[in-house]
Amino acid sequence: MKGVVRIAVLLCSYLAIQRWLLLIGLGLIAAGQIFCFADPRAAIQFGGPAVLMGLALLFMAVALPLGPTLRSISAPRTLLLIPDARVRSLLASALVVLALAAFVTGNIILLTPRLPSNVWGRMRPDTLFVWALDAEMVATLYFFCLTGRSAGGLLAVIAIGGVVGVERLWPLLKAHIAASGMSPSELLLLLTAGAWSVFAFWYLSARSISLTSWDRRTGGRLTPDRDLATSVSGSKVETRIGLSRAAAMRVQLLGVYSTAPIAKALLVPCLFVAVLFFAVLVGIVEGRHPAGRLPANFTGVYLFFLFFTFTIAVGLSTAAAAWVIARRSRLLWLQSGCTRNELFDVCERLAWRCLGVIGAPMGVLCVAAWICLPHPAGDWPRLPVAALAPCVCALYVGLMNVQGWRFIDVVAAVLTILLGLGSFMATPRPPHAVLAPWVFAAAGALAAIGLRALAQRRWRRIDWLVCKPQRYPSGLLRPVA
Amino acid sequence: MTESVVSARHLGKTIQDRVILHDISLDLPPGNVVGVLGKNGAGKTTLLETLLGFSRPTTGSSALFGEDSFTLPAAIKRRIGFVPQQDELVSTLTGGQQLSLTAALHRRWNRPLIAGLCAAWEVPTARRIQALSPGERQKLSTLLALGHEPELLILDEPASSLDPIARRQFLQQILEIASAQTRTILFSTHIVSDLERVANRIWIVRDGTLAWQGDLDALKESVVRLNIHGRTALPEHLDIPDIVSCRADGARATVVVSGWDDSQARDITQRLDADVEVESLSLEDIFVELHR
Numbered sequence: 001m002k003g004v005v006r007i008a009v010l011l012c013s014y015l016a017i018q019r020w021l022l023l024i025g026l027g028l029i030a031a032g033q034i035f036c037f038a039d040p041r042a043a044i045q046f047g048g049p050a051v052l053m054g055l056a057l058l059f060m061a062v063a064l065p066l067g068p069t070l071r072s073i074s075a076p077r078t079l080l081l082i083p084d085a086r087v088r089s090l091l092a093s094a095l096v097v098l099a100l101a102a103f104v105t106g107n108i109i110l111l112t113p114r115l116p117s118n119v120w121g122r123m124r125p126d127t128l129f130v131w132a133l134d135a136e137m138v139a140t141l142y143f144f145c146l147t148g149r150s151a152g153g154l155l156a157v158i159a160i161g162g163v164v165g166v167e168r169l170w171p172l173l174k175a176h177i178a179a180s181g182m183s184p185s186e187l188l189l190l191l192t193a194g195a196w197s198v199f200a201f202w203y204l205s206a207r208s209i210s211l212t213s214w215d216r217r218t219g220g221r222l223t224p225d226r227d228l229a230t231s232v233s234g235s236k237v238e239t240r241i242g243l244s245r246a247a248a249m250r251v252q253l254l255g256v257y258s259t260a261p262i263a264k265a266l267l268v269p270c271l272f273v274a275v276l277f278f279a280v281l282v283g284i285v286e287g288r289h290p291a292g293r294l295p296a297n298f299t300g301v302y303l304f305f306l307f308f309t310f311t312i313a314v315g316l317s318t319a320a321a322a323w324v325i326a327r328r329s330r331l332l333w334l335q336s337g338c339t340r341n342e343l344f345d346v347c348e349r350l351a352w353r354c355l356g357v358i359g360a361p362m363g364v365l366c367v368a369a370w371i372c373l374p375h376p377a378g379d380w381p382r383l384p385v386a387a388l389a390p391c392v393c394a395l396y397v398g399l400m401n402v403q404g405w406r407f408i409d410v411v412a413a414v415l416t417i418l419l420g421l422g423s424f425m426a427t428p429r430p431p432h433a434v435l436a437p438w439v440f441a442a443a444g445a446l447a448a449i450g451l452r453a454l455a456q457r458r459w460r461r462i463d464w465l466v467c468k469p470q471r472y473p474s475g476l477l478r479p480v481a
Numbered sequence: 482m483t484e485s486v487v488s489a490r491h492l493g494k495t496i497q498d499r500v501i502l503h504d505i506s507l508d509l510p511p512g513n514v515v516g517v518l519g520k521n522g523a524g525k526t527t528l529l530e531t532l533l534g535f536s537r538p539t540t541g542s543s544a545l546f547g548e549d550s551f552t553l554p555a556a557i558k559r560r561i562g563f564v565p566q567q568d569e570l571v572s573t574l575t576g577g578q579q580l581s582l583t584a585a586l587h588r589r590w591n592r593p594l595i596a597g598l599c600a601a602w603e604v605p606t607a608r609r610i611q612a613l614s615p616g617e618r619q620k621l622s623t624l625l626a627l628g629h630e631p632e633l634l635i636l637d638e639p640a641s642s643l644d645p646i647a648r649r650q651f652l653q654q655i656l657e658i659a660s661a662q663t664r665t666i667l668f669s670t671h672i673v674s675d676l677e678r679v680a681n682r683i684w685i686v687r688d689g690t691l692a693w694q695g696d697l698d699a700l701k702e703s704v705v706r707l708n709i710h711g712r713t714a715l716p717e718h719l720d721i722p723d724i725v726s727c728r729a730d731g732a733r734a735t736v737v738v739s740g741w742d743d744s745q746a747r748d749i750t751q752r753l754d755a756d757v758e759v760e761s762l763s764l765e766d767i768f769v770e771l772h773r
Contacts, residue, residue: 243582244585245585251574255572255573256573331569333534333535337554337556461537464536466496
């Protein structure tokens, strides 16, 4: 048991940025709860948002990296020689998911009496716990399988079977389930446990698990380039030979000949997430309102969540892409003949291109949803603005991270996350809100300019002894067995 | 006077409060094949990469072809080829595509040379890089550094993943490339036999300092083992200059000295009333003795 707890702690604190996010998230939650208890009138303005922000940071710090981290610690083949190592790792990841779900539920239960009744509605604690558990498990398994071929199938089984199935197919199954005496949350729990069991069976029986997004040996840094490259390359690159110098530099930095397949490859998961979100929201809203009487602002809420999720996805992917590009610039120092400043310009242009490529499919979907779905007027058109600034800041956070995770890098990453959260929280509010959306837009622009200046300054002295590309042992470059 | 290809003055490098290199000064005239020898973690890679301008020295300075390494102009970079210790190939490309990619970055690219070496070294250019063995990746990395025919070729442990036959063939080719023109080759290794086969000069890096730099033959002549057989018990302090290591037991002692001069033998014989047998050492023995 001690070993399981130790691995669970490792999974939560694998990277410096995780530890920082945990610390800040817990600080925000504590401050928010104290606010709520001290002054109930401040609960809705300060306490509630602080707790929610803290929980979001906790989710980012623990649930999102849990999948890749679990995969990373499971990858070394020597692990197979240690008795019960995989069992312990699996139990540790389950423990983390359970603990996080319990913590989230506990905090929301503490917060609920101090918030207006329309915020959480009739959500019962046990339902809340099951939803939190399911959401974290979906995130964990999705990010675990991000590079595997089974990603889509597994995600579909868990998400559609677990979430949409319960909410949308409930009327059809109601009669049968009523006979067994199960509630929707109990069924969801059952499906969650079933999906986890399937995963556990596969995890314990897999002969080899390839290294994916994290690598402890080089300080635990995010390396999505191989994921992008292997997922889109196929045999399309085989025939291209003639290259201009600029194109050669781009391929060397990005690892793929063309960025277009990346956009195409991203469109399907985006579409999937959009449909999933829609189904989940319909399910939640229908559960709280009589059938056929959906609230008028339902699609507005949907658009809000869609923009918010895609902003997180675009921001994280762009930061990771910029981070990889910075590392791959090392060999170009000699081969291209460029100075450090010129290389920064090249890398910056390519990072912007990545932002465009990654953001384009999500943007197209958001615009399509915006046009097709009814939405309220007012502050909603500010959503795209709110989405852009954090993504640009994330780009420069990735580009400036050439000296490892120093204090200033952590501060910049946390500020970017808070900026994103703040921008979205302020967007749907009326103009007389405490912090108007334009404050966040201006702060975002200023932050992006500041981060760019910092990145440029660091690149003038970039040390490629420290800023090296990740190394993949050739034997580990196969997809999951 | 011939311009130094590589030079450094009091070069030092500290990374995260850890001193990696300390007070290294060197000059390397063109046309030499230099072997950089050192234990794991001695600072060989840091030295080579700092000389190449990947990193700014913490103290002192380094220069290539007379230009400061950290701000090397494009014209100088074109004269340099570098094979890193860990290859930085694009795993998703084939070997041929990687070669085309690198060729596109250079103004000049000797395609016949590379095609010939590809055949001679049996590099599978049609296979994807991620499917290549470490040895094949290493050969491919070396080809990438040779195509633009650099005047200075720096190889960081270029043969560590190769089998003995491939290594011998590889080093032979490197020698041929070096002798064909007045190229300078700088390569790090901890395989002493490779170095003896190819290099004419040697730099020994020990704990971040340059413990020896000079001709390989001079090093072999300079460091010797003395087997001393005293007629009576030998004193505790033998008082021999430049002792590298010493093992004494009663009337017998085995001493390794550097900077040896044959005239010292008679002096020791007389002073210690002992027979002195001077034994030449192989490079491997010298390396081991220097690291005792």
